[in-house]
Amino acid sequence: MDVGNTAASVPVPDSILVGSDSRGWFITASGAIRATVCYPLRETLLTRLEESPDIPAVYIDLAQCTYMDSTFIGLLVAIDRRLQKGSGGRLHVMQPSTECVELFRQLGLQELLVMDPGLLQPPAEMKKLTAAGRPGADFILRAHKELMETSEEARKKFGLLREQLERKLKGGRSREDTH
Secondary structure, three states, X not given: OOOOEOXXXXXXXXXXXXXXXXXXXXXXXXXXXXXXXXXXXXXXXXXXXXXXXXXXXXXXXXXXXXXXXXXXXXXXXXXXXXXXHOOOOOEEEEOOEHHHHHHHHHOOOOOOOEEEOOOOOOOOOOEEOOOOOOOOHHHXXXXXXXXXXXXXXXXXXXXXXXXXXXXHHOXXXXXXXXX
């Protein structure tokens, strides 16, 4: 089943909107979502999921998402896992763009995540997440550890990054610093 949509030809700003109602939390990701754009989502939603298991589901609209970096994908995996451990709910990937479907396929995640070709109407009030500062190595490391647990492809692809981030957090020098 082809669940991919082609991203709009008109550029959209890189942004994440969030809102919630009795059905769960809704996320709309537009443009290119990188660590610098997505890290406020950790505080807004992932921390909430870790503190309270009462969120029934999370729905993410990726119709206007033209790119997702591995940190954002790892954060989505972490959200899905927290939902399953808590309420038993799931993260529903709604209307993923063709680009997003391809990224999920490359990482072997198309069967792991719930792909929904339809779109639920989000709550009337959606708030734009804004970042103050830059994401730290700890945030990026945690997202990649989640991602690396999903498949052998992901373990191979992000193993070196994990090593470098762990070294940085321990105060050691990265391999590139020693050359």
